[in-house]
Amino acid sequence: MPASPIRKLAPFADSAKKNGKKVLHLNIGQPDIETPEVMLNAIKNIDFKVWAYTPSQGNASYREKLTSYYNNLNYNLSPDNILITTGGSEAITIAMQTCLNPGDEIIIPEPFYANYNGFACMADIQVKPILSSIENGFALPAISEFEKVIGPRTKAIAICSPNNPTGYLYSRKEIEDLKELCLQHDLFLFSDEAYRDFCYDGNEFISPMHLDGLEEHAIVFDTVSKRYSACGARLGCLITKNKEILEAGLKFAQARLSPPAVAQIAAEAAVDTPKSYFDNVIAEYTKRRNILVEGLNKIPGVYCPTPGGAFYVVAKLPIDNADKFCQWMLEEFSYKNNTVMMAPATGFYGTVGQGEQEVRMAYVLHQEDLEQALECIEKGLEIYPGRTEA
Structure with a gap:
């Protein structure tokens, strides 16, 4: 059985939290929207x-x-x-x-x-x-x-x-x-x-x-x-x-x-949940999507297409290896005592070698947390040892 790319870095996130860091979870599609x-x-x-x-x-x-x-x-x-x-x-x-x-x-x-x-x-x-x-x-x-x-x-x-x-x-x-x-x-x-x-x-x-x-x-x-x-x-x-x-x-x-x-x-x-619930959810996710996509594309060397649905993006980063980068962010990096947990995109491909510069992020956090996560990613990329040319 293959390990889940969404959850396999959890021990590193747990360790970061024990060391006093705030971990911003963009790795998993666990919405913070209230259940109806x-x-x-x-x-x-x-x-x-x-x-x-x-x-x-x-x-x-x-x-x-x-x-x-x-x-x-x-x-x-x-x-x-x-x-x-x-x-x-x-x-x-x-x-x-x-x-x-x-x-x-x-x-x-x-x-x-x-x-x-x-x-x-x-x-x-x-x-x-x-x-x-x-x-x-x-x-x-x-x-x-x-x-x-x-x-x-x-x-x-x-x-x-x-x-x-x-x-x-x-x-x-x-x-x-x-x-x-x-x-x-x-x-x-x-x-x-x-x-x-x-x-x-x-x-x-x-x-x-x-x-x-x-x-x-x-x-x-x-x-x-x-x-x-x-x-x-x-x-x-x-x-x-x-x-x-x-x-x-x-x-x-x-x-x-x-x-x-x-x-x-x-x-x-x-099933009887009113339409207004979904209207509000769509409006909120649209705002979050725009914050994340626009913020990522402003970071030098990063490319992120605009998704038409769900609450995920896959972004291409100027890095040598997504698995190494995501682990490094949890183990070695923090900015203002924050760090970010992402899912390496390699685990979402069936073809070996694909997605090595890509990560998946879920915009299931409040807008303020997304802005903090973007700041962390930008600062992390600036000093990541395995950064490649944009």
Whole structure:
């Protein structure tokens, strides 16, 4: 199992804190936005006498409530199209183990969410990475690049939009191009939509569920973690109109017994979160994004494209090695007793040697903390021993 690039530097951050430094955490997508009150109130008002198992596919009332949410997005679902999972992570692992056999291959544009590597390892399948570039903001690679690696054991393509770690939001044409490719080669299209609700500048979110003809091919992963700032709930879902996948996936769900009972109660209530909550969240994240992107691009030698969604950026720095730099910032550096924890981008690539000058940052901190982090990064780059020419 590969180590998480998001968490592997945690011991160095802990040590920095013990030494009295304030560590500004840009390494992990843990929002500081408050969880909706309606969700927390549902937990406080629980009155059951027995904390019992729930159905393996999830509570019927929750799946019905989710159906209304997705159909408002024009997904055209029924409750039977939804399998409730223990976090979005379990939705991905169930899909991988359901749709691919050991030794099969899945194509994923890189950089990608680092844990896809771990999930693939658990399922004994091979990730075939397709390189996207920071120079064009990490747009979808050309379809010809996908075709180069499609072989007899290729069974699926996976995307995340808006993307973690890049924040890139795939366009309608890019999703339609993937549709045609999947239909031509009879591949599943996995769509990780954990950041669906975070699209900026009026950009349109397009899901494979919006396109006709993918009913047997499209599998969507979702989670309450980011939408409602409820990462600790560990509740997600797998969505598909393919009955065979749902039947096989349910067997995996039965093997782990049931998804969390309390989290489902809270998440069912959360569907009624008012639109004003999300309007405020989008406005706040837009401000934070602009502060971070503009601040990074003002630092000599740094380049950071503007993401269209999620709450991450990937920036290219004038450094020799991102892993060394991120560790050095925690171990050796502080400015005004502050330092910054970032995620080396090397762990988000499947191709060895890629991302060595790149880091991922999550703009999940208050604006004042982001400004302090930018100041630290600029000062750190000025004296970092492994700095390269801009």
